[in-house]
Amino acid sequence: MSASQTESTSLTDATVALRSQLHDAYGVEALAPFDNDAAAMAADGVGSAAPAVGTAAPDFALPDIHGASRALTELLAAGPVVLVFYRGAWCPYCNLQLRAFQAALGEIEAAGATLVAVSPQTPDNSLSFAEKEGLGFTVLSDLQNTVARAYGLVFRQADAATTVQKALGIDLAEVNGDDSHELPAAATFVVDTDAVIRFRSISADYRWRVGPEEALTALPALTR
Template identity: 50%
Template structure:
């Protein structure tokens, strides 16, 4: 089953079970975010990716420029390990990791959650790539993809046990738009997939094709 099919099945199950007021609040939030202009501010193909240094889930760190020294980077921004759509995407990326590695690329995932929360995500999904903690969403802001969760959704998230201040270790309710960037060795973004609908994610096969195209245009 493709990642898209898994995501659609998950959403269909949610819709079948969600109380009407929850579904309506989420729909209003989706429309407001789409109208906010955030996609215009997000970094795109051809932009220079800002460097960063972030702690990883296992006590180390990940720096973009360091990873780029050995090849392109696939950079995935996700909301957190509490998000079932994110977990589906992370597992799909893990399945594609051998193909990314064969293409000479490094895979890195970034969320605003605390390192201990990231470690839980790593262990739950069996992830073998760097999972980094962007506490305070500094890096997400530098990529133009950070936003404040709608006020009416905050009590709903809290009732679900997903209060973002508890997950992320600060007082904000900031999340990144889920986004996948393929960054070439010179730090220029070769491909950007940014979608205000968190239920939509980029298929790993598309990433593999982009990495193959990058490799094909390099001199032998």
């Protein structure tokens, strides 16, 4: 099954409220480059080339926050995987989504699945984020978006958004360890033990997100 950006999700109210809070805090005009970028990404269909439901999930091996390599095949040996690609710890919408998944971690694990989050941040930056947020699931570093590229998710952030980001003290080159300003479209997949994708959600407009409830709906049929 797939989730479409025309659908309301379990996180819709929270993301709408977050957008309002950000506008109140920084001003609509100041955040216009980000909002324009998100709308343009949605219009361009960023991430539309991602593997479809029913197709094989590209395999990978990435370092976790402690530098240990974690392979998808290894993770799948323990059961289905809920795989979340996020832009970075600096993205408030990513933080909102990952906190929701953390709150539902017990339910995900009770369903026999492993939750994994992937971003282009360096392991050190991912470690700081995981510790700050108290994340109890696996967090992996996809340097230079190698795996995100295999999943068809990579885009280059617009220069206007990057300029505003730097003014706010966020330097992607420092956070990610490269100056490409490339990011993954936020995406959530549920992968079964045969490495087949059973649920897919791509947030071309990164302000739209699914929550754990949507991912959980795909798990019972995979763990019976």
